[in-house]
Structure formats: structure tokens, C-alpha cells
Amino acid sequence: MNAAAKVEQLRISKGKRRISALTAYDYPTARLLDEAGIDLLLVGDSLGMVVLGFPDTTHVTMEHMEHHVAAVARANPQALVLGDLPIHSYDTPKLALQSAQRLIAVGADAVKLEGGEIMAATVQHLTDHGIAVVGHMGMLPQQVLEEGGYRKKGKTPAAAEQLLRDADALEKAGVCAIVLESIVPAVATTITQQTRVPTIGIGCGEITCDGEVAVIADLLGSFPWFVPPFAKPEAQLAELTRQAARAYRQRVCGA
Numbered sequence: 001m002n003a004a005a006k007v008e009q010l011r012i013s014k015g016k017r018r019i020s021a022l023t024a025y026d027y028p029t030a031r032l033l034d035e036a037g038i039d040l041l042l043v044g045d046s047l048g049m050v051v052l053g054f055p056d057t058t059h060v061t062m063e064h065m066e067h068h069v070a071a072v073a074r075a076n077p078q079a080l081v082l083g084d085l086p087i088h089s090y091d092t093p094k095l096a097l098q099s100a101q102r103l104i105a106v107g108a109d110a111v112k113l114e115g116g117e118i119m120a121a122t123v124q125h126l127t128d129h130g131i132a133v134v135g136h137m138g139m140l141p142q143q144v145l146e147e148g149g150y151r152k153k154g155k156t157p158a159a160a161e162q163l164l165r166d167a168d169a170l171e172k173a174g175v176c177a178i179v180l181e182s183i184v185p186a187v188a189t190t191i192t193q194q195t196r197v198p199t200i201g202i203g204c205g206e207i208t209c210d211g212e213v214a215v216i217a218d219l220l221g222s223f224p225w226f227v228p229p230f231a232k233p234e235a236q237l238a239e240l241t242r243q244a245a246r247a248y249r250q251r252v253c254g255a
């Protein structure tokens with residue numbers, strides 16, 4: 001399936017079927033997740049933390065993203081490959097277009113950027129040039145330094161109103177879906193009901209959005225040093241890895 005068909009399938013899933021999305025940063029993971037039938041592979045800038053060892057996503061560069069989007073795209077997945085635009089790669093609409101074209105050139109089907117109403121002109125510029133864009137609103141990890149931490153969004157009526165305006169502006173600018181991150185469940189539900197494009201939630205409670213996205217390390221239990229409160233691991237790969245390494249060491253070096 002080509003990129004346009006994958007994007008259309010995502011767009012028309014609203015109200016018909018739920019969307020499963022997971023992050024992937026490398027070829028084997030992309031192949032395995034695709035074989036499991038995951039709809040969307042997000043090459044997220046969470047890469048910076050769970051793969052590259054940075055404290056947050058603000059250290060991720062275009063070169064990092066190109067390297068990992070290309071690796072995921074080499075798996076030739078049925079799933080839509082969504083590449084995150086890293087911090088400062090979309091500071092102006094013109095720069096955003098250049099950065100998005102770089103990720104598309106290495107295999108992304110669509111790009112994601114953070115911000116609501118304030119990013120509408122940039123999103124419009126990308127969609128006018130035929131780039132499929134997924135919005136990302138609520139808690140914005142690229143703002144963690146300014147905000148001094150990761151905080152829940154939509155707690156006051158004014159904040160909830162702004163989030164609704166953000167979703168509306170992104171939709172009008174032509175996004176094909178919106179990631180909602182760490183928004184209080186009632187507000188995430190209202191946004192989902194009032195928006196015509198699919199919402200994909202993380203940390204917004206259960207069944208408040210049209211689909212869910214999770215960081216693969218949180219699902220696999222492979223990054224034990226930071227586990228977000230909403231993570232629901234289905235495996236404990238960190239401990240399995242330690243056990244396998246100890247067994248190997250014993251085999252090679254003896255007791």
C-alpha cells in the first residue's frame with residue numbers, strides 16, 4: 001500500500017475501528033510490530049530517551065530521525081510510518097517543509113509535530129505541499145524544559161477550551177490524525193467527539209480516544225529506569241536481558 005492509501009485508511013478509521021500505534025526505532029522491531037498487525041509505527045523522538053540515552057527529547061536532531069526513520073522504513077511495513085519532526089526542525093513553515101521532505105525522502109509516510117493552534121499555519125503549509133501531518137497536543141515533551149516537568153493538561157475550564165480550539169485549528173489545517181498526550185480523560189473524550197479526524201491517546205485514560213499509542217519500551221518493560229505512571233507493560237524484557245547476559249557470562253567465563 002502506498003503512503004497516500006495508508007494515510008487515507010487512517011483518516012477514515014474514525015468511528016469505524018480503533019487504531020493501534022506503537023513506537024519503533026529500528027528494523028527488527030518494525031518488522032515484528034508489523035507482523036503483529038499494528039496499524040501505525042511512530043518513529044518518535046522518544047528515541048532520544050529510550051534508545052540514545054538523552055534525558056529528554058530536546059537533544060534529538062534531524063540526523064537522528066533520518067537514521068531511524070530509514071531503518072524502520074526498510075522493514076517495508078503495511079503499517080503507516082510516522083516520523084517525528086524533532087525540536088527546532090519546524091520553527092518556521094519553510095523549515096518545517098524542508099525537514100518533513102527529508103523524513104519523507106527516507107521513508108516516512110507522514111510526519112508529526114507538536115503544538116495546537118499556534119502551529120496551524122505550519123501544518124497548513126505542509127498539507128498544501130502534499131505532506132500528511134499528524135498533530136500532537138496536550139502535554140508536549142519538547143516543551144519539558146520550559147514547563148519544568150511533564151504535567152497533565154486540560155485541568156481547568158480555560159485550559160480545556162484552549163485544547164478544543166487547538167484540535168479545531170489542527171483539523172482545519174488538514175491534519176490526518178491528532179495525538180493527545182496526558183490530557184484529563186473527560187477533555188480527551190470531548191475532543192475525540194468534536195473532532196472529525198482520529199485521535200490517538202497516550203496517558204489520557206482508557207477509551208477516551210479513537211486509538212492508543214505507546215512507547216515500545218513501556219510495553220516491553222525494556223527501559224526500567226523511567227516508567228511513566230500510565231505504562232502497562234506486557235513483558236519484562238529488562239529482567240530477561242539481564243538473565244540471558246548472566247547465563248552467557250557463566251557459559252563463557254564459568255562460575
Ligand code: KIV
Pocket residue numbers: 023042043044045046047084136179181202213215
Ligand atoms: O516520541 C514519542 O514517542 C511520542 C509519543 C509519546 C506519542 O511522541
